[in-house]
Amino acid sequence: MTVAAMLPDIRDLIANPFVLIIFIFQLWMTIDAARRQEWLWMVFNFLFGLSAILYFFMVYRPARVMEQGGTGFEWPGAADRERIRELEEQIHHLDKAHHHAALGEIYLKQEKVDKAMACYENAFQRDPEDLDILAGYGRALMAYKQSAKAVEMLERVHLQDSDHDYGTTTMALGHAYLSLDRMPEAQRVLEKVLQKHSYAQAKVQLAEIYIKSGRAREAAQHLQEVMDDDKHAPSFAKNRDVEWTRKAKQMLRECRIQSDDTAF
Numbered sequence: 204m205t206v207a208a209m210l211p212d213i214r215d216l217i218a219n220p221f222v223l224i225i226f227i228f229q230l231w232m233t234i235d236a237a238r239r240q241e242w243l244w245m246v247f248n249f250l251f252g253l254s255a256i257l258y259f260f261m262v263y264r265p266a267r268v269m270e271q272g273g274t275g276f277e278w279p280g281a282a283d284r285e286r287i288r289e290l291e292e293q294i295h296h297l298d299k300a301h302h303h304a305a306l307g308e309i310y311l312k313q314e315k316v317d318k319a320m321a322c323y324e325n326a327f328q329r330d331p332e333d334l335d336i337l338a339g340y341g342r343a344l345m346a347y348k349q350s351a352k353a354v355e356m357l358e359r360v361h362l363q364d365s366d367h368d369y370g371t372t373t374m375a376l377g378h379a380y381l382s383l384d385r386m387p388e389a390q391r392v393l394e395k396v397l398q399k400h401s402y403a404q405a406k407v408q409l410a411e412i413y414i415k416s417g418r419a420r421e422a423a424q425h426l427q428e429v430m431d432d433d434k435h436a437p438s439f440a441k442n443r444d445v446e447w448t449r450k451a452k453q454m455l456r457e458c459r460i461q462s463d464d465t466a467f
Contacts, residue, residue: 225252228252228255228256228259229248229249229252229255230249231255232244232248232255232258232259232263233245233248233249233255235258235263236248236258236262238442238445239262239266239438239441239442239445240441240445240448241258241262244258244262262438265438266438266439266442283309283312283313286305286309287306287309290302290305290306290309291306294306298329299329300325300326300327300329300330300333300336301326301330301333301335301336303322303323303325303326303329304322304323304326304333304335304336304339304340306322307319307320307321307322307323307326307339307340307343308339310322311339311342311343311346314346316343316346316347319343319346320343320344320347323336323339323340323343324340326339326340327340334360334363334364334367334372335368337356337357337359337360338356338357338360338367338368338372338375340356341353341354341355341356341357341360341372341375341376341379342375344356345375345378345379345382350379350382350383351383353375353379354376354379354380354383357372357373357375357376357379358376360372360376361373361376361392365395366399369400370396370399370400370402370405371402373392373395373396374392374393374396374402374404374405376392377389377392377393377396377405377408377409378404378408380392381408381411381412386412386415386416389408389412390409390412393405393408393409393412394409397409397425401428401432403429403432403433403444403447403448403451404444404447406425406426406428406429406447406451407425407426407429407447407450407451407454409422409425410422410423410425410426410451410454410458411454413425414454414457414458419457419458420458422454422458423455423458426451426452426454426455426458427455429444429447429448429451430448430451430452430455433448
């Protein structure tokens with residue numbers, strides 16, 4: 204059978220809504236498996252529709268429940284939409300600072316930076332001393348590419364509570380310093396974070412500073428720790444840190460090259 208003779212059948216398959224839905228579902232599960240570095244699942248999901256269905260129930264659904272702190276299946280974004288409606292009603296009736304901040308946090312998670320900024324600005328106007336509001340506002344400013352103002356907000360939190368939100372605010376401050384090329388300050392606060400915590404982001408960003416200052420061996424140690432931690436991390440942590448783990452893997456090669464060069 205020639206290719207020309209097969210084309211009508213292929214067009215019929217593509218035009219079939221059921222086939223199209225199955226293909227989209229397979230592609231969704233394949234991409235998710237790649238993000239979670241489930242390479243064998245990724246291959247089978249791409250090749251077989253049944254594998255994608257098994258992956259959904261055996262890997263994707265349990266992981267999403269753990270990530271969201273839920274107890275069962277719900278449509279993507281349903282919880283956020285319901286929470287947004289609740290907060291909008293509370294803001295309308297009560298107009299409290301923490302309601303604006305909570306709404307801004309959701310928008311920031313959804314990467315709707317303009318809406319997040321508006322919410323945090325409203326929250327800050329109503330309570331400019333609350334540490335949670337300052338920390339969230341600082342993160343929103345970073346997402347809005349206003350690093351200098353973000354540093355101002357995050358420093359205020361750091362001075363009052365250096366371990367605010369389990370060190371994540373100080374880690375955000377380190378990221379803000381890095382974006383402004385303020386390496387000594389970034390190194391100082393990231394090292395402080397790692398005294399109590401073992402965040403992949405902090406280790407990778409500190410390793411970047413060490414590499415730039417010629418301390419490749421110390422950088423490689425942090426990067427190797429990221430790789431080792433990832434091997435034993437639960438699925439939700441793997442998904443959260445996937446970008447930092449990939450970056451650590453890439454940077455390790457550079458560190459080892461630098462270490463080999465300095466050995467001679």
